[in-house]
Every structure is written in C-alpha cells, then in structure tokens.
Amino acid sequence: MSLFSSKFSKILPFFIALFFVGVSAFGQEHDSHVNADSTVENHAESFNASEVILHHVMDDHIWHFFDGHYGTLYLPVIVHSSERGLEVFSSRNFYDEHHNVVAYNGYTLEHNHIYLNGDSVLDLSITKNVAMLLINAVILVLVFMAVAKGYKKNSGKAPKGIQSFFEPIIIFVRDEVVKPNIGHHYEKYFPYLLTLFFFILFGNLLGLLPGAGNLTGNIAVTMVLAFLTFIITNVSGNKAYWGHIFWTPGVPLPLRLVILPVEIIGIFTKPISLTIRLFVAITAGHIVLLALICLTFIFGSIWVGAGSSIIVLFISLIELLVAGIQAYVFTLFTSLYIGMAIADHDHH
Amino acid sequence: MELLTPGTGLIIWQLIVFVALVFLLSKLAWKPIINSLKEREDSIQNALNTAERARAEMAQLKSDNEKLLKEAREERDKMLKEAREVANRMKDEAQTDAKKAADKILAEARAAINVEKEAAMRDVKAQVALFSLEVAEKLMKKNLTSDKEQKTLVEGYIKDLKLN
Numbered sequence A: 001m002s003l004f005s006s007k008f009s010k011i012l013p014f015f016i017a018l019f020f021v022g023v024s025a026f027g028q029e030h031d032s033h034v035n036a037d038s039t040v041e042n043h044a045e046s047f048n049a050s051e052v053i054l055h056h057v058m059d060d061h062i063w064h065f066f067d068g069h070y071g072t073l074y075l076p077v078i079v080h081s082s083e084r085g086l087e088v089f090s091s092r093n094f095y096d097e098h099h100n101v102v103a104y105n106g107y108t109l110e111h112n113h114i115y116l117n118g119d120s121v122l123d124l125s126i127t128k129n130v131a132m133l134l135i136n137a138v139i140l141v142l143v144f145m146a147v148a149k150g151y152k153k154n155s156g157k158a159p160k161g162i163q164s165f166f167e168p169i170i171i172f173v174r175d176e177v178v179k180p181n182i183g184h185h186y187e188k189y190f191p192y193l194l195t196l197f198f199f200i201l202f203g204n205l206l207g208l209l210p211g212a213g214n215l216t217g218n219i220a221v222t223m224v225l226a227f228l229t230f231i232i233t234n235v236s237g238n239k240a241y242w243g244h245i246f247w248t249p250g251v252p253l254p255l256r257l258v259i260l261p262v263e264i265i266g267i268f269t270k271p272i273s274l275t276i277r278l279f280v281a282i283t284a285g286h287i288v289l290l291a292l293i294c295l296t297f298i299f300g301s302i303w304v305g306a307g308s309s310i311i312v313l314f315i316s317l318i319e320l321l322v323a324g325i326q327a328y329v330f331t332l333f334t335s336l337y338i339g340m341a342i343a344d345h346d347h348h
Numbered sequence B: 001m002e003l004l005t006p007g008t009g010l011i012i013w014q015l016i017v018f019v020a021l022v023f024l025l026s027k028l029a030w031k032p033i034i035n036s037l038k039e040r041e042d043s044i045q046n047a048l049n050t051a052e053r054a055r056a057e058m059a060q061l062k063s064d065n066e067k068l069l070k071e072a073r074e075e076r077d078k079m080l081k082e083a084r085e086v087a088n089r090m091k092d093e094a095q096t097d098a099k100k101a102a103d104k105i106l107a108e109a110r111a112a113i114n115v116e117k118e119a120a121m122r123d124v125k126a127q128v129a130l131f132s133l134e135v136a137e138k139l140m141k142k143n144l145t146s147d148k149e150q151k152t153l154v155e156g157y158i159k160d161l162k163l164n
Helices: A002-036 A040-046 A049-057 A128-153 A162-182 A190-207 A219-236 A239-246 A253-299 A302-342 B008-143 B147-163
Strands: A062-064 A072-074 A076-081 A085-090 A107-110 A113-116
Touching (some): A062 A128, A076 A113, A128 A190, A162 A302, A162 B008, A190 A253, A190 B008, A219 A253, A239 A253, A239 A302
Antiparallel strands (some): A062 A072, A076 A085
16 A cells, blocks of 8 residues: 555656646637637536436436447336335336436336335336346355355365465455454354455445446445344344443443443444445545546546546556455454454453 | 435345345355365364474484484493403403413422422532542542641642532
8 A cells, every 4th residue: 555655646746747738738729619619618518527427326227338229228117006016117118219207107207216196116126236236146156156166176175266366365354354353253254244245345346347336335235234234243242242332341330321322322333334434435436536537528628538547547446445445344344343242351 | 415315125125135145155155165264274284283293203213213322332332341341351361370370380490490409419419428438538548658648638628628
C-alpha cells in the first residue's frame, strides 16, 4: 500500500497536468462551438450525469448493456399481490418501442417500484442485482467445486491449478482472519465466514466488470449479510457476552445504568456499520469511476476523455484493492463479533 | 434516496440465495477443502515429527558408537599397557635369572678355583716337604765332611727357605 501510494504520489502531478490540458482544450473547443452554434452543446445540456451514474449503481428491472435494439436484456418480473396472486411476465412489457415506460395490465413501473392500480405489490422480480446474485452464486459454486475436486484428485500431493490459486486465500482467511479472532472454536463458523468472504470478493470483482450490476454495493445485499452476522453473533452469544451487555462487571452501579443502553445500542450498531461500510465503499468507488467517465461527456472533449481514462484506469486498480479489502474487513469484523460473543471472560 | 432504501425483492432473494450458498458450499466445497487441508497439515506435521525422531535416534546411535569406540580405545590402551608391563616384568625376571645364574657360575668357579688352589698348595707343600727331605738328605750327606760346611749349607738353605 505504501509502495503504491508513493508511486501514486509520483504520478499524480502528471495527471493533474493532463487534466488541465484537457480542461483548456475544452475551453478552446467551447469557444469555437459557441461561435458555430453546434449540436454538441445541446448534447451536453441534455446529458444528466447524476442520472446516468445513479442508473448505473442502482437496481433495475432491465439489464442495459448499450443503446440500440439488442443492447438491453429484459429480465423477468415476478410480482405477488393479494388481489391477483403471483404473476410472472417480461419487463419488456413496461417499455414501448421508444424505450418509454408504459403501464402493463394494470401494473405501473415508477422509479423501479411496481404498483398495481396505485398500490405497491411484493416485487420478487429477477432484477439486475438478483441476476448478478445468481451469476455470483453459480460462479462461486463452480469455482469452489473445482477447487474441492482438486483436493480429491491431488490428495496427498501438492496442490495444482485453481486449487493452488485459492488455497493460500482460504488459509489466509483461516489463519489471519478467523482463527485469531474467534479462537479454537472457529471451525463451527468457518464455512459461513468463507462463504461470506468469497461472496463479497467475487461480488465486488464482478461488479467492476463493465455493464455488471452493483451487487455488493446494494444496501439490501449488505443488509442481509450483516443481518446474518447479527443473528449468528447473538445466537451463539454466551452467558459472559450477555452479562457484559446487561450488567457490565467491574463498573460502579450508577455507571452500569448508563452503560446498559449504550451496550444495547451497540448490539445493533455493529450490523448497521457492517451494512453501511460495504455498501458505501463499493458504491462510492463506482460513483467515482462513473463520474470520471461522465467528465468526458460533460466536457465533450477528447482530451478530457484521454485524461479521465488514465485516471479511471488507476482508480480501477484501487477498486480492485478495495474489492479485496472490503471482503477482508467484512469477514474480519464478523469474526471479531462472533469471537467477542463466544469468548470466555475468565479474566474478570 | 432510492439508493439507500433496500428493495424487498432483493432482500428476499439475497437471503434465500446466500443461505442456500452457505449450505451448498459447506457441503460441496468447504468440508472437503478444510478436511483435506487439515489432513495435509497433519501429515506434514507427522512427517516433520518422524524426521525429528529419526534425527534424535541418529544422534543417539552416533553417541553410542562414539561411546563404544571410546571404550574400545580404552580397552586397547589398557591391554597395551598390561602387555608392556608383562614384557617388562619378563625382561626383569630374565635379567635377575641371568644374574643369578651368572653369580652361581661365578661362585662355583670361585669354589673350584679355591679347591684347585688348595690342591695346588697341597702339592706345593708336598713338594716342599720332598725338597726339604732331599735337602736334608743332601745335607746329611755333606754333614759328614765338616761341621763348618754343614753349618753354612744349612744356613744357606734356611736363607733360601726364608726367601721362599
């Protein structure tokens, strides 16, 4: 990291210079366009960067890859309402030939929420993120079945191929993340933590692919992961853990009454912090990348495009790092919370 | 704001898929992987322990060998020393024996010489007596002639005798 930052600080002035070259080039171009009354300016006016960015980081009922007839994948809509029961249809029905949102069969689509005659319905659609989730799950199962097969095939031999690629990561998670924080009862929680780690890691990395959905940067996804951690932590919490929360030992009585609500709030802030940390880290990364790309279209200049492309390249490298770090951090904190819940407080 | 409101559908899907994934991967991947890793680590640990034990045994054997070698060397030294002592003793004994023998021979020789000497002395004495008798005879014969001559003769003989 320090190596990276030192290198980065060497390169940074170069980018700043590049950026200003781009801006000044834009200025010139802008002047000429004002005189020529061009269409580019109209394009820039109609271009709404925040809309584009939010569209990219948010969930959707369609999967938009590029403009044009074949550029959009219409995902299935699954809705349940007390009025009509379960209904499945294509999201294509919500769009006319000019890609405008239209009502279908009494259902309306507003801001990605489906309403039936004005009432909200239970929307179980395979949205972009659900599709990403399924792809992620399939990749995880395929990859780790291949890894497990390697152990069966090369049993008693040195690891080979994909097995030798993932083995150090699995051992890292076990020896550096799980074991030191949970202690010797780690084996019960290890499968969950491994799944968590690789789910987040793969989700983060898949999310960086162009056109991919922002799975791990979606608050619903991170919330569910944090919720599971919350459940596991509090279900496995031992007497000492609850004792520590409700009647903190070694503290004077009046203080215990102050600590009690703090500790109870603490139970819930832990999963909330997990939810928000992963969501923000990944979504912010995507927003930065998209904002830099949008600069090109806002300025409508090839020079800004060249500059921001290079910066985007480096931000993408940072995002690769962040993908690993966030998977590590989420797993680390989950291990830490579980470890705190099952620790023997003999020293009190 | 929509970014911050979790979608109900996604929550349900995520919950179902993730929990299914935990169980599926636990059964299909994590269990065999974790077990194999543990097995391999155990086997490596065992191999290391065995190697350590073998090394200790080797060291033990080596020290035993050295001990044996040391004992053998001591034994050899002891034997050599004893042999040397025996040889020395034999030499001494031989010397004393030889000396004794020589002494004995000398003593015998001395005794023989004495015997011979005594025999010679006896012979000499006998001879002397004989000569004396002869002298006396001659003197007797001469005595008849004159006293004076007789006297000088005896004196002469006595003188001779004294000289002897």
